[in-house]
Amino acid sequence: MAIITIIGAGMMGSGMSRPARENGHEVRLVGTPLDREIIREASVSGRHVPMKRNLPDGIKYYQIEDVKTALQGTDYIICGVSSFGVDWFADEILPILPNGIPVLSVTKGLMDDEQGNLLTFPEFLASRMPKERNITFSAIGGPCTSYELMDKHQTMVYFCGPDKAVLEQFKALLQTEYYHIETSTDIRGVEGCVAMKNAYAVAVSMAIGMAERLDGPDAYMYNPQAAMFGQSIREMTRIVRLLGGNSDLAGGIPGAGDLFVTIFGGRTRRLGYLLGYGKTYAEAKEELKGVTLESVVIITRMSRALRKMAEQGKVDLADFSLLLFLDSVINQGAAADIPWNTFR
Amino acid sequence: MAIITIIGAGMMGSGMSRPARENGHEVRLVGTPLDREIIREASVSGRHVPMKRNLPDGIKYYQIEDVKTALQGTDYIICGVSSFGVDWFADEILPILPNGIPVLSVTKGLMDDEQGNLLTFPEFLASRMPKERNITFSAIGGPCTSYELMDKHQTMVYFCGPDKAVLEQFKALLQTEYYHIETSTDIRGVEGCVAMKNAYAVAVSMAIGMAERLDGPDAYMYNPQAAMFGQSIREMTRIVRLLGGNSDLAGGIPGAGDLFVTIFGGRTRRLGYLLGYGKTYAEAKEELKGVTLESVVIITRMSRALRKMAEQGKVDLADFSLLLFLDSVINQGAAADIPWNTFR
Numbered sequence: 001m002a003i004i005t006i007i008g009a010g011m012m013g014s015g016m017s018r019p020a021r022e023n024g025h026e027v028r029l030v031g032t033p034l035d036r037e038i039i040r041e042a043s044v045s046g047r048h049v050p051m052k053r054n055l056p057d058g059i060k061y062y063q064i065e066d067v068k069t070a071l072q073g074t075d076y077i078i079c080g081v082s083s084f085g086v087d088w089f090a091d092e093i094l095p096i097l098p099n100g101i102p103v104l105s106v107t108k109g110l111m112d113d114e115q116g117n118l119l120t121f122p123e124f125l126a127s128r129m130p131k132e133r134n135i136t137f138s139a140i141g142g143p144c145t146s147y148e149l150m151d152k153h154q155t156m157v158y159f160c161g162p163d164k165a166v167l168e169q170f171k172a173l174l175q176t177e178y179y180h181i182e183t184s185t186d187i188r189g190v191e192g193c194v195a196m197k198n199a200y201a202v203a204v205s206m207a208i209g210m211a212e213r214l215d216g217p218d219a220y221m222y223n224p225q226a227a228m229f230g231q232s233i234r235e236m237t238r239i240v241r242l243l244g245g246n247s248d249l250a251g252g253i254p255g256a257g258d259l260f261v262t263i264f265g266g267r268t269r270r271l272g273y274l275l276g277y278g279k280t281y282a283e284a285k286e287e288l289k290g291v292t293l294e295s296v297v298i299i300t301r302m303s304r305a306l307r308k309m310a311e312q313g314k315v316d317l318a319d320f321s322l323l324l325f326l327d328s329v330i331n332q333g334a335a336a337d338i339p340w341n342t343f344r
Numbered sequence: 345m346a347i348i349t350i351i352g353a354g355m356m357g358s359g360m361s362r363p364a365r366e367n368g369h370e371v372r373l374v375g376t377p378l379d380r381e382i383i384r385e386a387s388v389s390g391r392h393v394p395m396k397r398n399l400p401d402g403i404k405y406y407q408i409e410d411v412k413t414a415l416q417g418t419d420y421i422i423c424g425v426s427s428f429g430v431d432w433f434a435d436e437i438l439p440i441l442p443n444g445i446p447v448l449s450v451t452k453g454l455m456d457d458e459q460g461n462l463l464t465f466p467e468f469l470a471s472r473m474p475k476e477r478n479i480t481f482s483a484i485g486g487p488c489t490s491y492e493l494m495d496k497h498q499t500m501v502y503f504c505g506p507d508k509a510v511l512e513q514f515k516a517l518l519q520t521e522y523y524h525i526e527t528s529t530d531i532r533g534v535e536g537c538v539a540m541k542n543a544y545a546v547a548v549s550m551a552i553g554m555a556e557r558l559d560g561p562d563a564y565m566y567n568p569q570a571a572m573f574g575q576s577i578r579e580m581t582r583i584v585r586l587l588g589g590n591s592d593l594a595g596g597i598p599g600a601g602d603l604f605v606t607i608f609g610g611r612t613r614r615l616g617y618l619l620g621y622g623k624t625y626a627e628a629k630e631e632l633k634g635v636t637l638e639s640v641v642i643i644t645r646m647s648r649a650l651r652k653m654a655e656q657g658k659v660d661l662a663d664f665s666l667l668l669f670l671d672s673v674i675n676q677g678a679a680a681d682i683p684w685n686t687f688r
Contacts, residue, residue, distance in 0.1 A: 230601025257574025
């Protein structure tokens, strides 16, 4: 049995305690400064309030002040922060990690730079870590909602990272009868899907909102959703290829699978639904106040990067008309009037 | 304006009357011997009883005895039979078609032969037609339920066939503000998706039935469906490649898009649901009595073909473990106990 320290007690970070405890590992759950209440309540009652679930027995809880204590003797790290916490993780946590410790991240997203280059989070974290400290960064992709992992629903995911042996270690640690893990060194392929599925889930959900606006709450209208789903995976395939990943992943577990699960609930679906229902982005944002929207960040970043690449003659923007349409709705206040005839 | 004769007055054949009439063409709808009642009622009241919809105004209706009258002066043919009617269409209709007339088919499926070779329906029909008669066979793929086409829901489809110019003619005839058509000469790619989506819709629907068996009618359980969806497109990608088609189609409109729409309703979903709920195939078949199950045919044929190809060293069966699992449930009475760990 190993000691696994999870840093970040949000939904997905905390969710990872399920397979870890199932397999008998010692789990130390450390809250970020934003998780103070979650840790306080869970350490008293075992309850994860936002997740509306009891966490597994036997977890050791730590507030952020005690992170160094939590790191003593730990064998593995799970980074449980959202994309909005990655800089914090890089600034505050990376410097205090033990040398040689493997890190597995649940963070979803991509960074972009001035030139339109895109960077996955495992790559970003590695770029912030001196080589001689010998720390590898791996990440999780695929259709897995934290609620359902907690409830032991059958789930298939990918662990991706630069070192196959490390990935196999993580798989051995965390695979259970309900949590099925494939490993891949194709970080850009897997993480490209992980990031983009949030963007495209807005599109499919928009068709759901549109159906209800046109036909009422019992609308039987699936052709438009299905068209949006197909167009989404089509563009995602091109983006993964552009990132240098294996584009088959876009049609597989991390792409199509994860897009599928994302449109059945959560804030991304809600945003798309409201836009399709006829709200402007400003109105939808108002209604979703306080909710972090990773989908908006990735739509904005990827559209920006694609435009830069188009200026350099590297891509044809017509191949990404759905994504750029989403960008126009979110960043230019355009109406959510789906440009069906531009899809190819 | 053109004269379009639709042969086969089932759901999808009749559905095609919507865009054809929208664009002002003369539409002649000919029933097969199985469609006698549909034609009789529609010719009196305009009502398509199985579809629970009124057909567009101005259609001319014909019973099968009058098919030659319907063919006089017609410019285009739409073949509206299901896969169970293809032999009938080849035997009875092909010989009486005017030379040089373009045929567009809505039929979904693939044929297999003794050696494990697979044939799409446009290829099969062409093989039954002497070259000198100069008739091309095209086909429709993509997420389009007949109800929704009739209700003018936004829909994206592919027209595929050997002759790009003919495909563009069909597109010009039938494209409307709600029916969006892309054309492709990749018949095997598009038709491979069209056929296989019926097979894999059983798998995804099985996860839906399983969720309800385990957690009741309000089950919130999407991770398993999503995993099945991803695994389905993964295997479909391999099958399209095997057929010599562009495997990107599996993640696009004809593959992922059509699989998506298929799991929201209809007999294929119902079959998968019952199996996932715990019924044997024999019990499910009993409950679905009288319903034609194209999904069962394609699961059986494709599994048979893959096994033959494996014997010849052309494929690794482990790449198709979901399909072969479906085959074992349907053709060997196996329990619908999803083999999660065999998926790759």
